[in-house]
Amino acid sequence: MKFNKKLAVAVSGAVLLLAGQNALADSATDIVDALVMKGVLTEEEGRLITKGHTSKTNVTPVLKEKDNNFTIESPNGNNSISLTGRIHFDYRHFDSYDNSDGALASTAASVSSTGADTFDIRRARLGVKYKFAKNYSGEIVFNTVGSTNVLDVGYMDVSWFEKAKFRIGQFKMPYSLEQLTSSNNIDFIERSFVDNAIPQKEVGLQVFGEPTKGMTYAVALSNGTTAANASATEADVRQSGKDLVGRVTFNLSEAMGDKETVMHGGLAFSHGDSPLGTGFGGSRATEARGASFFTQPVLANIGTGSKTLERTRYGVEGAFATGPFKVQGQYSVLSNEFDLAGTNAGSYDRDIKTYYAEALWTLTGEKWADRYKAGAFGALKPKLDFDSDKFTGGAWEVGARYSKYDASDFNIGALTSGTNATGTTVNNGLTTNASGYAEAKAYTLGVKFVANPNFRIMADYVYTDYSNQIGTSVVTVSGKNYTDEKAILMRTQIMF
Numbered sequence: 001m002k003f004n005k006k007l008a009v010a011v012s013g014a015v016l017l018l019a020g021q022n023a024l025a026d027s028a029t030d031i032v033d034a035l036v037m038k039g040v041l042t043e044e045e046g047r048l049i050t051k052g053h054t055s056k057t058n059v060t061p062v063l064k065e066k067d068n069n070f071t072i073e074s075p076n077g078n079n080s081i082s083l084t085g086r087i088h089f090d091y092r093h094f095d096s097y098d099n100s101d102g103a104l105a106s107t108a109a110s111v112s113s114t115g116a117d118t119f120d121i122r123r124a125r126l127g128v129k130y131k132f133a134k135n136y137s138g139e140i141v142f143n144t145v146g147s148t149n150v151l152d153v154g155y156m157d158v159s160w161f162e163k164a165k166f167r168i169g170q171f172k173m174p175y176s177l178e179q180l181t182s183s184n185n186i187d188f189i190e191r192s193f194v195d196n197a198i199p200q201k202e203v204g205l206q207v208f209g210e211p212t213k214g215m216t217y218a219v220a221l222s223n224g225t226t227a228a229n230a231s232a233t234e235a236d237v238r239q240s241g242k243d244l245v246g247r248v249t250f251n252l253s254e255a256m257g258d259k260e261t262v263m264h265g266g267l268a269f270s271h272g273d274s275p276l277g278t279g280f281g282g283s284r285a286t287e288a289r290g291a292s293f294f295t296q297p298v299l300a301n302i303g304t305g306s307k308t309l310e311r312t313r314y315g316v317e318g319a320f321a322t323g324p325f326k327v328q329g330q331y332s333v334l335s336n337e338f339d340l341a342g343t344n345a346g347s348y349d350r351d352i353k354t355y356y357a358e359a360l361w362t363l364t365g366e367k368w369a370d371r372y373k374a375g376a377f378g379a380l381k382p383k384l385d386f387d388s389d390k391f392t393g394g395a396w397e398v399g400a401r402y403s404k405y406d407a408s409d410f411n412i413g414a415l416t417s418g419t420n421a422t423g424t425t426v427n428n429g430l431t432t433n434a435s436g437y438a439e440a441k442a443y444t445l446g447v448k449f450v451a452n453p454n455f456r457i458m459a460d461y462v463y464t465d466y467s468n469q470i471g472t473s474v475v476t477v478s479g480k481n482y483t484d485e486k487a488i489l490m491r492t493q494i495m496f
Helices: 005-038 043-050 193-197
Strands: 062-066 069-073 080-094 118-132 136-143 151-158 165-172 201-209 215-222 243-251 261-274 292-295 309-322 325-340 346-362 395-406 430-432 435-452 455-470 474-477 480-482 484-495
Touching: 005 043, 005 062, 118 151, 193 325, 193 346, 193 395, 201 243, 243 309, 435 474
Parallel strands: none
Antiparallel strands: 062 069, 069 080, 080 118, 080 484, 118 136, 136 151, 151 165, 165 201, 201 215, 215 243, 243 261, 261 309, 292 435, 309 325, 325 346, 346 395, 395 435, 435 455, 455 484, 474 480
């Protein structure tokens, strides 16, 4: 057989070219993965660039690292799993003063209170984020402190339609910008007064999406109770159905293609019925988790299954950010409508109003627009991570907040149930009336140092002033009357 040199050269060249292409594909994939890890490219951009490349990773799971967290992902990006966690270690110091100049508390009814200095593991959670079959993803997070509420969140998203995704399980209700900002990323150590009287983490079903650039929406049906892992006795047993919760936001800057600013506005709504034996938005402690200054009234439970409390909430929120500066505020109203029979017969409408306004400045220059996505703010990531050898890097931020809690509608005369000759309750009413102070104002100054995406240190000073005393009730701490509270809060936070 005659040897054909030209054919041999052609075949050899083809083999070498094929090998070179495979090597090039592997190298390109490695480079793209590195750029994704560094945050230069998004994961979606990385997949688009490497789409169609053949490499050894087509059969080998990919281990990716982002923000010092590891994710195991299939080569096509359709399946992944990663471990998440957080630990918030706090110290709280209280230095209140009283109107009576050190005098012992009066014999008037007092509001139960805590005001002791303490170390506290505020949060310790461990969870996983997952994705499978491209269109299914979610998160499961467990609390590891406390004796109740073991499950923090546990939900699955179904993304059959990009602009109308479904979420099923236990998750944050779509109502508040502050609540929807992770506790890892909130602006101060504790959230404002607004957070007490809104829907939070509940069990339900949600439809959400981004119908157009800069706009988000979410509508949820929930059990209407904030108690996680609600047992059969705690679950919502109201006859008229579930709570309806919704939120819509719009970022004008994003719609205009402006990546340097955020002009965010949002509206929220919630409506449902509360079962018998419940209160009106919960009792209230200070933002510093110190004294309980307001105790809510509670509807009498006389064994009937009829609706007794119609609960409606309205919220408005706004944020403007340019470069390292941000101002943000929210206003929320919790409206309670109920009927009483007998002694205090009539229809009542009692509101609780809460709001806050805040301003923050990132001293090291990181932009707020880089943290904004899908109607909420995310983590502050330093331009340069802190270097403990050179003591350089990290990000610094300072801020101030004013917050108000107003339950003045409950500073009213007795609305307790009527009784018969033997003292037995015979009509709907309140088992107890409100006590304490119906209003409080909180002033917060805060500073935070973010070493890297996984570690930050925070310190806040919080001054709270009580007003609008209900009857003769008072707030007592260690046997003395107080009309305000001073607190210093500190937090060391680790998250991944």
